[in-house]
Amino acid sequence: MTPDEIVRTFVDHYHRRGHRDAPESSLVPPPGDPVLFTTSGMHPLTPYLLGRPHPGGRRLVNVQRCLRTTDLDEVGDRTHLTVFDMLGSWSLGDYDIATSLRWGYELLTEGFGIDPGRLHATVFGGDDQVGPDETALDTWTGLGVPVESTGAENWWSNGPTGPCGPDSEIFVWTGDGPPSGSPGTDERWMEVWNHVQMRHHRHPDGRLTPLPMSSIDTGMGLERLEMVLRGGRSVFEGAGLTPWVGAVRDRWDLRGEDLRVVADHLRSAVVVLGDGVRPGNTGRGYVLRRLVRRALTVLWRDDPARGLTGLPLDAYRDTLRRFRQESEVGPLRELLLEEERRFRGLLDRGRPLVDRVRARGPLTERDYHWLHDTHGLPRDLVDGLLAEAA
Incomplete structure (x- = not known):
């Protein structure tokens, strides 16, 4: 698939499930935003994840250009880029993580034709404040996808304070031969998609309090997905690079x-x-x-x-x-x-x-x-x- 075909397949998948387009934001956030660059598709939607009604409704989808300075030292390997396009979907207080993961699995295996045997998931295993994500674990197990439980690696936050919550990451096997190990033990498992449950607000003292509503934020790198679908070994083999x-x-x-x-x-x-x-x-x-x-x-x-x-x-x-x-x-x-x-x-x-x-x-x-x-x-x-x- 070309990048345009990938985007069309992704967006159409969510349109059929009642999502409406969220406009792409500038790479440079508006005045007053403390973030230097738009780092994810969810960043421009932060007010709506915190409870403000979105004019497009409670189900959204888009493609957002992002820049992450945190990845600069990683650039040079086969999977990291400074600027990339993020495919994103959102449930603003609507459906739950089980629905999001099932729809994601359908898109990867049926829409994009990825062999289910090449998939592996990770989920949040719990810490001293929040228990393990049993819903995500049960969903993946029911779909027949192997799961690895981790700690901080599967907790997503937009910074030291603000909205946060457990996430479930989907990995695809990129090595030769049959898959082996897990994402935590073999780097040939490459992360392609992250499904985050925005359920908590972290305060400056570290406390967590519930958000007004529980939302789902997903993000998948276009260039990484293109690499998988091309059977390539590097994102630098894609059409944009x-x-x-x-x-x-x-x-x-x-x-x-x-x-x-x-x-x-x-x-x-x-x-x-x-x-x-x-x-x-x-x-x-x-x-x-x-x-x-x-x-x-x-x-x-x-x-x-x-x-x-x-x-x-x-x-x-x-x-x-x-x-x-x-x-x-x-x-x-x-x-x-x-x-x-x-x-x-x-x-x-x-x-x-x-x-x-x-x-x-x-x-x-x-x-x-x-x-x-x-x-x-x-x-x-x-x-x-x-x-x-x-």
């Missing part, structure tokens, strides 16, 4: 993790630029700056002469979504090139400073703070210069 992987590989001699990091970070930087964010030293601007500079650090590790000039951004208009005219791509390219120039200048100024501090011995926390606060050299850049000199 292959143009970037091809452009990077054709332009520079990169392979493996380096190729994936550069392709992901440049693609993500263009998406963020397209949503109006500009490089800076704080907040969203710093996330964008970090993406560009991490890509450049990989490129310059073997050849400092490499640069972003000529990167064919206009060939990847689908990545941008918001940009439709040729004239709108030029300014994005200039912003990337300007950030490259700034980074080269910072490296030129930073090398002698780091060398001088390093000559006294291993860098201390005080050294890192001085280099950052006095000279604007962030820790990851300093570490890069240290590695370069080693």
Whole structure:
């Protein structure tokens, strides 16, 4: 299936079950929202999960572009991306977790044709505040899907405080040969879908109190599902990533993790630029700056002469979504090139400073703070210069 076919199959499945479309939100949350970027499909729906009536009703479905800074250090493996599309469905005080899991199982096995023998589920096994999720456990057992009970891994929250609850994660076997082990013992089990029961509110002191209504929030990464349906080994083989992987590989001699990091970070930087964010030293601007500079650090590790000039951004208009005219791509390219120039200048100024501090011995926390606060050299850049000199 193509990504468009996957989306259509997903949305139609929920339309037939009374769900209405929830509009996709910007990757950049509105003013006043403390979150830097939209990290999940549920984030824009938080007020409705807390009890406010949604104009679309109590059953919703959509596709939401997301960005997770928490996954930056994982990018480079075969399954993690900085920017990705999330397929989501919601029950706002309507049906329960058993219904959600059964519908999810039907979609995966009948709608997408995944062999039931390649599925494994995990459920919340309980802690000192909340008991085990016996409903989810019984539902999976009744469907014939093997289940693993865990602790904190199957508790979902939107932060240290706010709505939260037990979740059930669905994994697909991606290894060769028959499935073995469990998600907790074999990394070839890849998570594709999470079904969360929004039942509690966590307070600053750690207390849990019931929400006004119990809701269901599900999220499934489009790129991971496409990987499963293609029988691939990496999300970078999907339709949305292959143009970037091809452009990077054709332009520079990169392979493996380096190729994936550069392709992901440049693609993500263009998406963020397209949503109006500009490089800076704080907040969203710093996330964008970090993406560009991490890509450049990989490129310059073997050849400092490499640069972003000529990167064919206009060939990847689908990545941008918001940009439709040729004239709108030029300014994005200039912003990337300007950030490259700034980074080269910072490296030129930073090398002698780091060398001088390093000559006294291993860098201390005080050294890192001085280099950052006095000279604007962030820790990851300093570490890069240290590695370069080693």
